[in-house]
Amino acid sequence: MRHRYLSLVLAFALPLTAQEPTPTKPAPAGDALRRALVEATVDRTTIYTAANQLLKGSAEARVQLLTNLAAVSAAAAKTPPAADAKPAELGDDVRALMAEAAVGNAEQSAAALAKLAADTAAGPTALAQLDTRGKQVVDRCLLSFVRAKLATNAVYAGQFAELRDFEPLASTTLLAWAKEAPKEATQQGFRGACLRAVRDLLPADKGTDAMRQDLRNIAQQAQHTSDQNLFLTAICALHQFGDPSLFDQVRDGIQKQAEGDAPQQKLMVASTLADLHYQLRQYDKAAEHFRAAIDLLEKDGGNTEGLSTVCYNAACSLALAGKTDDAFAYLEKALQHGQKGRQLSKAMLEEDHDTISLKQDPRYQKLLETYLGSRQPAAK
Secondary structure (H helix, E strand, O other): OEOOOOOOOOOOOOOOOOOOOOOOOOOOOOOHHHHHHHOOOOOHHHHHHHHHHHHHOOHHHHHHHHHHHHHHHHHHHHOOOOOOOOOOOOOHHHHHHHHHHHHOOHHHHHHHHHHHHHOOOOHHHHHHHHHHHHHHHHHHHHHHHHHHHHHOOEOOOOOOHHHHHHOOHHHHHHHHHHHOOOOOOOOOOHHHHHHHHHHHHOOHHHOOHHHHHHHHHHHHHHHHOOOHHHHHHHHHHHHHOOOOHHHHHHHHHHHHHOOOOOHHHHHHHHHHHHHHHHHOOOHHHHHHHHHHHHHHHHHHOOOHHHHHHHHHHHHHHHHHOOOHHHHHHHHHHHHHHHOOOOOOOHHHHHHOOOOHHHHOOHHHHHHHHHHHOOOOOOOO
């Protein structure tokens, strides 16, 4: 699906305030990750380099690191430095133990942690540093990943599934960023992307009362600031994690707004309902509303960019619903309308997993060669 921002502002009031991994070898001495974790001082470049190394490495290495960091965090909580104590100077022997604790295999990490915990002089400082630096590296990994996905302008279920390697830190951090984005996150839609990531990482039965309240608060804030994309994403996340009430209220309220005769109002309603059902992964219903929006746009005779986007989103929903022939029909319409302004970029088409079923069909390559003039990579 192509990401877009809708113009329909929800004006009606809502009661939003109611209701065992493969072992890995210790990193070599010059390794960026090791340096970021154990050197006395580091700058942002070192943290960024370590994060990039981790993202490009194996899933097994990421899982092992996160397992080790969880153990480090637990050990650091048990032996925190005294509030008035001067941080201990860490010698090479201590930093070698820190590296094994963080990037060693399970046996190496456990042994190194035990030695650090038993060192009453340097242990608390070493563990506190490891805990802090580890979280900084993981945060940078998450930030880079979310920003890269946003840059493609594609939106689809499972888009952030690779971040499961970073659990359980990932979902906790992403939910916090959905409430308040970090300073480095300046892209439009970042907070909504964080919520979609949480939905990809956690199954529905992992919703808690505290999470649901956070989602209500995010929805309320988004409503007050007229951030419709974040508002709709929040109520769909709330529906997934056990509270469909706000989704139902919003859906019913929007449908009532379609009772008037104004074509523009009907278009906004159809677009919003399509987005709601798409985000809830009810693809048949989403396709129905996307088609209604297309009919209204075609009658209007303008807004070629909007028509290209909605046709493409209809094709995505139909593909996900298993209606392949219909999906191809709308994909061709999207490419026709988007050809002049190049609204459908190669990067977005390559990234979007909604159309994987279409990419396996010879018709897909023929369409792209016709309208974009070059072959696309085979679907993974």
